[in-house]
Amino acid sequence: MQIRILWFLFWLTHRTLAHGIDDGFLQLSQQEGGWVGIWRAPVAVFAGCDSNRDGQIGRDELSNGWDTLTAGKILLLDANGQSIAPALNQGEVIQSPSQLTIPVRFECPPSPTLGVEYRLYLPSATDQQCLAILTNHLGENKTLLLKPSNPRQSLSWKEGPKPETTFISFFELGVKHIWTGYDHLLFLLTLVVTGGSLLRWFQVITAFSVAHSISLALAVFGVVHLSADIVEPMIALSITIAALVAWRGLAAQKMNGGWQLAFSFGLIHGLGFAGVLAELQLSGRQALLPLVSFNLGVEVGQLCVAAALMPIIFRLCRDQTGTRVRQGMTILAGLMGLYWFTTRL
DSSP: OOHHHHHHHHHHHHHHTTTTTTEEEEEEEETOOOOOOOEEEEEEGGGGGGGTTTOOOOOOHHHHHHHHHTTEEEEEEEETTTEEEOOEEEEEOOOEEEHHHHHHHEEEESSSSEEEEEOOOOOOOOOOOOEEEEEEOOOOEEEEEBTTTTTTTEEETTOOOOOEEEEEEHHHHHHHHHHHHHHHHHHHHHHHHHHHHHHHHHHHHHHHHHHHHHHHHHHHHOOOOOHHHHHHHHHHHHHHHHHHHHHHTTTOOOOHHHHHHHHHHHHHHHHHHHHHTTTTTOOOGGHHHHHHHHHHHHHHHHHHHHHHHHHHHHTTTSSHHHHHHHHHHHHHHHHHHHHHHHHOO
């Protein structure tokens, strides 16, 4: 039993710390003679460039392995169907423990239509995608969400973005974010593990949803801004606090201040969700559809998890054995929150 618990903790910790780092990110702005910006991807994608095997990938190593790395894997397509591979641009190469950010440039003449193709994914990771943001010389933004199943997408600056495509892309992004956001899911578990009536479940889930929707919108529109260095530890701490409150209310199947707690910490979790949309640098009316569809995706994903948990929690509320299992769940949740809090500091 102890080995199983340790394995569960290791798996959950690994997945939470890995949340979002398997995805690619491409941000380009139109300048004279082409498109300039950054490309960010998992460090493991560039492993073949690390010639001295020291774990640090420098500019010289990137230059030597650049053609092999990018050949046919990351392309910009102009109106004539010409494929343009990226060149390593001047600027700083930034390596974090999980990702590498590289300045890139595509030599591409002005074109009313443009396409992006992206195929640089890790074979060992699932549900990967690449978020591509392009800004033309007029300041108009277009966003593409590329996936292994749909690696090539195109856009037209004349036609404007297709609302249905934008909605679906950001809806899927929201669902993925909550389903792979194990810290958010663990907090949701602490809210419902005490059981209680359907009314209580409705109150705490609604309070959590309303709160993170408010703070997500405020963050996207620039009204509120907190550094991830503050938000992420606070999210972890919210799990521990909620787990402690839940543990005290297990026997009576009540959680004192449940919906108030869900609302208060939901505001913090919303700022965590906002980190995904912050990279888009959206503003005004162009931010509305991505914000709404992303948030709806988060809500639907969250409700699916709650629906899956409901019969399990209700079954565990019937006897003392189930109560002891729920006590163990809250203890594990509290310990995980403390561990993430210390690592995120």
